[in-house]
């Protein structure tokens with residue numbers, strides 16, 4: 001019999017499948033009953049042996065007990081994760097963090113880049129009676145991803161999927177927050193959920209707060225432990241890994257660091 | 273309301289005996305305020321160096337199967353100057369500033385940066401087990417310990433605490449050197465040098481390979497150290513290592529600690545730990561008929 005797993009110790013998983021989403025984004029699938037069943041908004045610490053360990057949201061898979069990571073290659077470590085092949089090993093710890101409180105009724109998801117990952121899991125947990133609008137932001141056409149995934153996940157829901165590109169090469173032109181602003185002129189929602197670049201989340205939270213709409217954002221900060229020991233992920237007096245990563249808009253509006261500053265690897269507060 | 277929990281370490285008086293250990297949640301004043309509100313009698317900062325340090329790549333912290341945590345964060349910190357600026361507005365929280373350096377001049381340089389800050393005490397980290405030329409490597413060098421403490425005592429009136437750990441030389445010799453040089457209190461202990469290997473990848477898990485063990489597995493070791501120091505020296509002690517309940521805290525006080533520090537417990541329990549341990553100690557004191565923490569300190573070594 002397998003001994004009970006210690007979720008704070010790296011557990012080794014083997015990459016089973018890799019899907020290219022865009023020229024810089026890839027989804028890696030692996031068997032893991034723990035991460036396959038996390039709540040929307042939760043993340044894991046992913047060890048690329050010999051390289052680094054990174055915080056990653058957990059992507060959904062339609063295979064039972066399979067989990068996934070959708071990674072964009074950026075610096076050395078995320079590129080190393082991106083470059084893994086089928087059969088190679090990663091270590092996973094977690095799940096960490098809290099999760100989105102999903103409202104009933106009309107909900108809107110607004111995400112950019114890999115910030116869409118926790119929003120895809122949110123869809124999976126949503127009630128079939130929810131009407132769901134998804135705004136997906138990216139720079140240009142060939143960086144749009146998860147449109148098909150979202151469609152499939154939303155089969156049972158009435159929905160609108162709106163891709164938005166900054167250069168207008170696909171879908172609506174501009175920033176996702178411009179599209180949100182227009183939508184909010186005519187519509188209201190029971191809940192808005194956002195994850196992605198901080199300025200996008202900041203604008204979204206401001207707009208929703210002004211209209212009195214329930215809004216939640218999932219924040220990214222420098223993470224080392226993931227469990228509330230090291231302090232590196234603090235946002236004012238909150239620890240993103242433990243008190244978040246999901247925070248209510250009303251709470252965020254009182255945090256001077258949200259939308260303005262984050263900490264570097266050495267813990268220096270720097271402007272975003 | 274809880275003056276029964278007041279404790280003194282030389283010239284340092286704490287309203288409550290529970291202290292946040294260095295390196296735990298220790299880089300933001302807002303977080304210090306939150307922990308103070310949660311019941312911390314004082315907070316110790318992350319160990320600060322002259323310049324900002326990035327620390328080691330991850331993995332830097334994870335749990336050990338069977339209990340405890342291993343870390344090698346590599347003393348990542350924003351540097352003394354940035355940190356001093358951040359805590360300048362502080363008036364309410366007793367902040368113990370932890371410093372790490374290689375020679376006496378490093379400590380002098382850093383203490384000068386805190387001229388405009390309210391500093392409850394300085395804790396000299398003579399015991400970090402996983403960074404070269406600082407921490408334990410300094411603590412193992414008795415002459416250097418003596419030089420550093422004499423220098424630091426000559427430039428500040430704030431109480432000086434020496435944090436010791438288990439290194440290559442006898443830690444009691446380090447304590448002896450610190451006490452002779454005029455140190456005001458001792459914190460014991462730091463993490464204990466340790467490692468973990470993943471059997472599937474056949475690799476050490478920490479990026480630095482070797483780090484320090486903390487949490488419940490080191491509690492009996494830390495307790496033994498506090499007891500030995502209290503038996504041999506007349507010096508206030510902050511016991512640290514593996515404390516996770518009020519009962520652990522009382523054990524350390526009975527062994528000779530005037531206050532207790534903890535950190536790893538926050539990985540399981542959260543900031544409520546401070547309130548829970550405080551009220552547990554208070555109930556114990558009421559049950560046993562103690563009016564002050566002072567009456568309890570070192571009770572276990574009377575035989």
Ligand SMILES: Cc1cc2nc3c(=O)[nH]c(=O)nc-3n(C[C@H](O)[C@H](O)[C@H](O)COP(=O)(O)OP(=O)(O)OC[C@H]3O[C@@H](n4cnc5c(N)ncnc54)[C@H](O)[C@@H]3O)c2cc1C
Pocket residue numbers: 043053054055056057058069070071072073074075076077078079114117219220221222223224245330
């Ligand atoms: C909760 C959470 C969930 C995330 N989910 C995803 C995801 O699903 N897919 C994805 O591609 N990316 C995700 N990220 C971002 C990802 O962790 C970073 O982009 C990645 O760490 C970059 O590392 P790098 O070494 O390649 O880049 P570097 O060149 O080292 O750094 C680039 C930037 O990445 C960020 N970063 C680096 N290390 C860390 C760290 N340990 N913790 C937090 N941020 C760091 C910093 O902002 C840094 O400036 C998530 C981050 C967080 C905090």
Ligand SMILES: Cc1cc2nc3c(=O)[nH]c(=O)nc-3n(C[C@H](O)[C@H](O)[C@H](O)COP(=O)(O)O)c2cc1C
Pocket residue numbers: 229230293294295296318319333341343345347370397400435461462463485486487488490512513514515533534535536537
């Ligand atoms: C993540 C982490 C970082 C630490 N950083 C420091 C540090 O910067 N300076 C220091 O003196 N001790 C540091 N320590 C050691 C703790 O202060 C404490 O001595 C040790 O963890 C034992 O206490 P505990 O079992 O309650 O955690 C660190 C410990 C951990 C777990």
Ligand code: FES
Pocket residue numbers: 222223224225226227228229230231232233234239240241242
């Ligand atoms: S990542 Fe360590 S406290 Fe959040």
